[in-house]
Amino acid sequence: MARLPSSYEPPVHAFGNRLGSNGLYGDLRAAILTGRLRPGARIPSSRELAGKLGVARGTVVAAFEQLAAEGYLDARPGSGTRVSAVLPDTLLSRVGPARSRAEAAHSTPALSARGRQLARTPFPIAPALTHVGAFRPHMPALQEFPIKLWATIVSKQARSLTTQSLVDGDARGHALLRCAIAEYLGSARGVRCTEAQVLVLASVQQGLDLATRLLLDEGDLAWCEDPGYAGAVAGFRAAGIAPCPIPVDEYGMDVAWAERRHPTARMAYVTPAHQAPLGVSLSLPRRLTLLDWARRRKAWIFEDDYDSEYRYSGKPLPPLQSLDENDCVLYAGCFSKTLFPALRIAYLVIPVGFADAFAAARSVTSRYPPVLDQLVLAEFMREGHYARHLRRMRQLYAERRSLLVKLVNQRLANKLEVMNNATGLNLVCWLTQGLSQDALLERCKSSGLAVHALSRYSAEWKRRQRDGLVLGFASMTAPAIRIAVGKLAGALDC
Amino acid sequence: MARLPSSYEPPVHAFGNRLGSNGLYGDLRAAILTGRLRPGARIPSSRELAGKLGVARGTVVAAFEQLAAEGYLDARPGSGTRVSAVLPDTLLSRVGPARSRAEAAHSTPALSARGRQLARTPFPIAPALTHVGAFRPHMPALQEFPIKLWATIVSKQARSLTTQSLVDGDARGHALLRCAIAEYLGSARGVRCTEAQVLVLASVQQGLDLATRLLLDEGDLAWCEDPGYAGAVAGFRAAGIAPCPIPVDEYGMDVAWAERRHPTARMAYVTPAHQAPLGVSLSLPRRLTLLDWARRRKAWIFEDDYDSEYRYSGKPLPPLQSLDENDCVLYAGCFSKTLFPALRIAYLVIPVGFADAFAAARSVTSRYPPVLDQLVLAEFMREGHYARHLRRMRQLYAERRSLLVKLVNQRLANKLEVMNNATGLNLVCWLTQGLSQDALLERCKSSGLAVHALSRYSAEWKRRQRDGLVLGFASMTAPAIRIAVGKLAGALDC
Numbered sequence: 001m002a003r004l005p006s007s008y009e010p011p012v013h014a015f016g017n018r019l020g021s022n023g024l025y026g027d028l029r030a031a032i033l034t035g036r037l038r039p040g041a042r043i044p045s046s047r048e049l050a051g052k053l054g055v056a057r058g059t060v061v062a063a064f065e066q067l068a069a070e071g072y073l074d075a076r077p078g079s080g081t082r083v084s085a086v087l088p089d090t091l092l093s094r095v096g097p098a099r100s101r102a103e104a105a106h107s108t109p110a111l112s113a114r115g116r117q118l119a120r121t122p123f124p125i126a127p128a129l130t131h132v133g134a135f136r137p138h139m140p141a142l143q144e145f146p147i148k149l150w151a152t153i154v155s156k157q158a159r160s161l162t163t164q165s166l167v168d169g170d171a172r173g174h175a176l177l178r179c180a181i182a183e184y185l186g187s188a189r190g191v192r193c194t195e196a197q198v199l200v201l202a203s204v205q206q207g208l209d210l211a212t213r214l215l216l217d218e219g220d221l222a223w224c225e226d227p228g229y230a231g232a233v234a235g236f237r238a239a240g241i242a243p244c245p246i247p248v249d250e251y252g253m254d255v256a257w258a259e260r261r262h263p264t265a266r267m268a269y270v271t272p273a274h275q276a277p278l279g280v281s282l283s284l285p286r287r288l289t290l291l292d293w294a295r296r297r298k299a300w301i302f303e304d305d306y307d308s309e310y311r312y313s314g315k316p317l318p319p320l321q322s323l324d325e326n327d328c329v330l331y332a333g334c335f336s337k338t339l340f341p342a343l344r345i346a347y348l349v350i351p352v353g354f355a356d357a358f359a360a361a362r363s364v365t366s367r368y369p370p371v372l373d374q375l376v377l378a379e380f381m382r383e384g385h386y387a388r389h390l391r392r393m394r395q396l397y398a399e400r401r402s403l404l405v406k407l408v409n410q411r412l413a414n415k416l417e418v419m420n421n422a423t424g425l426n427l428v429c430w431l432t433q434g435l436s437q438d439a440l441l442e443r444c445k446s447s448g449l450a451v452h453a454l455s456r457y458s459a460e461w462k463r464r465q466r467d468g469l470v471l472g473f474a475s476m477t478a479p480a481i482r483i484a485v486g487k488l489a490g491a492l493d494c
Numbered sequence: 495m496a497r498l499p500s501s502y503e504p505p506v507h508a509f510g511n512r513l514g515s516n517g518l519y520g521d522l523r524a525a526i527l528t529g530r531l532r533p534g535a536r537i538p539s540s541r542e543l544a545g546k547l548g549v550a551r552g553t554v555v556a557a558f559e560q561l562a563a564e565g566y567l568d569a570r571p572g573s574g575t576r577v578s579a580v581l582p583d584t585l586l587s588r589v590g591p592a593r594s595r596a597e598a599a600h601s602t603p604a605l606s607a608r609g610r611q612l613a614r615t616p617f618p619i620a621p622a623l624t625h626v627g628a629f630r631p632h633m634p635a636l637q638e639f640p641i642k643l644w645a646t647i648v649s650k651q652a653r654s655l656t657t658q659s660l661v662d663g664d665a666r667g668h669a670l671l672r673c674a675i676a677e678y679l680g681s682a683r684g685v686r687c688t689e690a691q692v693l694v695l696a697s698v699q700q701g702l703d704l705a706t707r708l709l710l711d712e713g714d715l716a717w718c719e720d721p722g723y724a725g726a727v728a729g730f731r732a733a734g735i736a737p738c739p740i741p742v743d744e745y746g747m748d749v750a751w752a753e754r755r756h757p758t759a760r761m762a763y764v765t766p767a768h769q770a771p772l773g774v775s776l777s778l779p780r781r782l783t784l785l786d787w788a789r790r791r792k793a794w795i796f797e798d799d800y801d802s803e804y805r806y807s808g809k810p811l812p813p814l815q816s817l818d819e820n821d822c823v824l825y826a827g828c829f830s831k832t833l834f835p836a837l838r839i840a841y842l843v844i845p846v847g848f849a850d851a852f853a854a855a856r857s858v859t860s861r862y863p864p865v866l867d868q869l870v871l872a873e874f875m876r877e878g879h880y881a882r883h884l885r886r887m888r889q890l891y892a893e894r895r896s897l898l899v900k901l902v903n904q905r906l907a908n909k910l911e912v913m914n915n916a917t918g919l920n921l922v923c924w925l926t927q928g929l930s931q932d933a934l935l936e937r938c939k940s941s942g943l944a945v946h947a948l949s950r951y952s953a954e955w956k957r958r959q960r961d962g963l964v965l966g967f968a969s970m971t972a973p974a975i976r977i978a979v980g981k982l983a984g985a986l987d988c
Contacts, residue, residue, distance in 0.1 A: 062808070065807075065808055066808045069775065069808050071777040071778030071779060071781075072778055084779075107789050107792065107820045107822075108792070108820055108821040108822065108845070108847065109709065109760075109788075109792040109793060109794055109820075109822055111708055111709060111848070111851055112707075112708065112710050112711040112714075112760075113711050114707060114711055114712070115707060115708035115709055115710075115711075115851065115855075118707050118708055118854075118855045118859075119708060119850075119851040119854040120854065120858070121665075121854040121855075121858040122858075123665070123857045123858065123861065125665045125666065125850065125854060125857060126663075126664040126665065142657045142661060145657070145660060147655050147656075147657075148653075150655070151649070151652035151653045151655060154648060154649065154652035155645070155648065155649035155652060155653075158644070158645035158648035158649060158652075159645045159649075161641050161644070162641075163636045163637050163641075165836060166636045166639060166641070166834035166835065167636060167834065167835045167836055168836050169620075170619065170620040171615075171617065171619045171620065172619065172620065201860075202696070202861060202863075202864075203860055203861040205857075205858065205859065205860055205861050206860035206861070209858075209859040209860065213608060213612050214605055214606065214609035214612055214613060215603065215605060215606050216606050216609075217606040217607050217608055217609075218712065220606075231858070234858050235858060235859075238855070238858045238859060281563070281564075283565045284564050284566060284578070285565060285578075287565075294603075295601050298601065298602070298604070300603055313559075314556075314560050314563050318564070323527075326601045326602055326603075327602040328601075328602065340660035340661065341663060342659060342660050342661055342662050342663060342864060342865035343660075343864060344862070344863065344864035344865075345864075351602070353602065354605070356613075357605055357609070357613040359619045360612075360613045360614065360615040360619060361612045361613050361615075361732070363617045364612065364614070364615040364616075364617065364699065364703075364725070364728050364732045365612075365699065365703040365729070365732060366695075366696045366699055366700040366703065366860065367617065367696060367697040367699050367700070367838070368838070369696075370836060370837060370838035370864065370867055371836035371838075372648070372867070373864055373867065
């Protein structure tokens with residue numbers, strides 16, 4: 001390529017395979033950015049250049065116009081077209097070889113202090129779901145999900161989309177879905193709310209994020225169950241809140257202990273219906289003590305009604321929210337376990353006076369939820385499919401759980417003690433003997449078992465006397481459970 | 495209803511219309527919670543009660559079991575069933591009439607300091623879209639969106655859902671969509687990235703929220719264009735960042751002014767391709783100065799490639815991201831204007847070294863995006879529908895814009911001066927005379943015109959000499975434009 005310091009000689013050969021204004025545009029721009037064409041350099045007229053290159057003049061004009069629009073070229077009546085003289089020095093510093101990685105890293109900015117905390121997550125960024133193994137906890141029976149029925153409703157709702165629905169944005173969520181959720185929660189869970197208190201979200205995690213940012217300030221304390229849901233601990237940290245691990249026993253979170261140790265906490269995260277991961281219910285006395293603490297301290301309760309739908313004896317316990325007289329309970333739930341995780345729809349029920357603030361915060365941090373999915377779910381609920389699916393899954397999971405309990409008691413009773421809460425998607429078993437847990441988990445893994453250790457859910461497990469296993473049963477067929485118990489027996493040397 | 499302090503007399507009349515364990519359960523629970531049944535009170539045997547009520551004994555047993563599970567009743571061999579003695583004092587405080595609103599408000603907790611800032615939003619929570627009026631800015635031609643084609647792809651993808659796809663969660667977004675976006679951005683916009691740098695989000699707003707929380711700390715400063723996008727200003731405030739309004743002229747944001755006034759800012763929010771709302775491009779010298787400032791100060795640039803797709807002469811300008819050598823540019827875009835807003839899909843292109851941190855932050859604050867919508871959009875892009883739709887809209891909008899410019903110049907030239915940037919969905923017109931803007935907007939509104947005043951986009955408009963109008967044209971047919979210009983002429987007394 002010709003290198004003239006004060007005028008442009010087009011690289012004719014280059015146009016053999018990329019004729020047109022794009023090629024010329026790119027060449028000229030590269031020549032300017034690399035300093036081959038200096039500021040003020042004269043550019044031939046479009047007529048002249050078109051002749052030299054053997055292209056249509058319009059092609060050259062288009063390239064010139066683009067470069068002028070971007071500030072690379074300057075066309076003035078009388079003085080022809082020149083490389084812009086006002087290019088700053090930084091442009092010239094771009095001349096020369098690309099900088100090394102080390103140099104680039106030196107001038108790259110970094111995460112902020114709070115950003116380093118925020119980037120910590122207990123969730124895998126891209127789970128490799130093809131290698132999961134038996135007993136994987138927290139897994140519903142997706143094989144039993146009525147995909148065809150769902151697809152039919154999706155198709156129907158997609159065909160019914162109107163110009164209006166393409167722009168239907170409500171930061172609280174679509175009114176039809178909010179009504180369906182409020183109705184379901186009222187009848188199935190005893191939640192006292194209207195649709196105006198329901199906020200449709202992408203996940204309970206998003207609800208916790210909004211709640212901590214709206215209701216707490218940096219450095220505030222929050223009670224978390226221990227063992228408990230790691231997402232809550234991480235969610236608090238992400239929002240600059242210090243999580244306080246509170247021990248859980250057979251009556252749920254030890255509220256009295258929590259108040260003695262951390263009386264000034266501003267929020268309590270609890271899973272009262274079905275403690276994650278132990279499966280126990282928060283006892284009534286503790287519920288009332290918790291509400292009383294919140295009232296006296298003007299603190300908040302984030303009630304994650306985790307897996308409350310799956311209770312196999314008696315009906316699910318009514319939520320804390322239904323006992324709240326101080327508008328201090330935020331009630332959260334989601335459809336990931338009851339329908340399917342990739343749906344990404346959850347909800348928060350908010351005390352009346354705070355619903356607008358939550359909607360505003362959702363709007364300014366992520367706007368509003370996608371419309372089609374909400375319309376589909378609203379129809380699925382309205383037509384009774386949701387209630388039917390829940391009933392069917394409750395029955396199925398109860399059978400699967402019974403089988404697993406029976407087999408564990410038959411074959412593994414000298415090593416595992418079943419924690420007998422007929423709830424949830426997982427069975428918790430205490431290790432009865434001083435087994436080396438790390439070695440056990442390694443053997444489970446190599447046998448294709450995806451069991452979790454209870455200590456995985458705990459920040460302070462060292463204090464505990466013994467560990468346990470969390471066995472997911474909901475997604476496993478009876479034959480699969482039988483095979484997996486055999487493998488577990490092998491891993492436990494039973 | 496009988497009120498016995500030490501034993502339970504069922505309200506027989508109450509069972510006339512709500513037989514069954516639920517009714518009995520509710521009555522007993524209410525009696526305990528209101529103190530009508532005191533701790534320790536004896537409850538008749540299930541047989542006795544069933545006889546009195548004339549219901550099946552199983553019904554009574556079910557209610558008892560539920561109440562025992564919740565801790566209200568205590569059943570001990572030999573001593574019969576009694577109201578739980580361990581109910582704490584708080585329970586009794588619930589006796590008596592419901593508290594007044596004022597009392598409740600007194601003990602209700604409040605928003606936190608940062609929460610009050612977060613709850614401020616420039617977006618309507620639930621827009622009333624049926625009353626919008628002509629010239630509404632930022633509105634694409636949704637009437638022209640190929641809804642049927644979209645519905646066909648939705649149906650196809652819904653029918654193809656597998657058990658695996660029901661649980662396909664990637665915090666970065668679905669790989670198929672990330673690939674489609676990376677390919678589109680590379681070819682159509684000159685963005686240099688791989689799919690590993692693409693983060694699929696619900697909105698640009700969510701991208702800004704993540705960026706400010708990951709990269710900035712509370713109290714940091716950020717440059718914002720003035721006039722500019724109100725969502726950016728609000729987004730910064732929501733994350734505890736102080737937005738610094740930077741004037742915009744015909745070359746875009748005045749970067750030199752910004753550095754003189756606020757040299758220590760940690761981030762600049764810019765719309766370089768098509769400044770929102772003026773429509774100008776950031777000039778090349780200013781682009782380079784901005785990049786140089788970011789390099790020297792180790793600051794970040796948030797490039798919102800706002801409406802860059804809609805440029806009606808020449809091709810869209812290449813983004814700042816393509817000139818970035820310091821990994822300091824975050825490139826954001828979305829499908830709300832090019833497809834439809836209710837889709838709720840946007841993206842952020844992140845410097846290689848920070849992609850994992852962003853994915854982690856997205857995961858801990860809201861998990862991952864819904865899968866079906868992403869599969870649909872990926873197919874729509876892969877099959878070329880997206881590029882075709884964009885071409886068609888570009889052509890249509892160019893025609894609509896030309897018509898509007900022609901009519902304004904013909905009929906309103908003595909009152910409005912067209913800002914002639916052939917870009918975007920809106921036409922900006924300066925008011926040439928000292929018109930009272932408030933009165934003008936009032937008259938526009940009563941004529942059914944949804945025009946915006948330029949000052950609406952500005953924090954510091956007082957400094958400016960004159961105001962202007964923002965006229966949305968993209969969603970208006972030619973006849974509608976003609977009618978609306980007539981109404982505008984009336985409002986302007988032309």
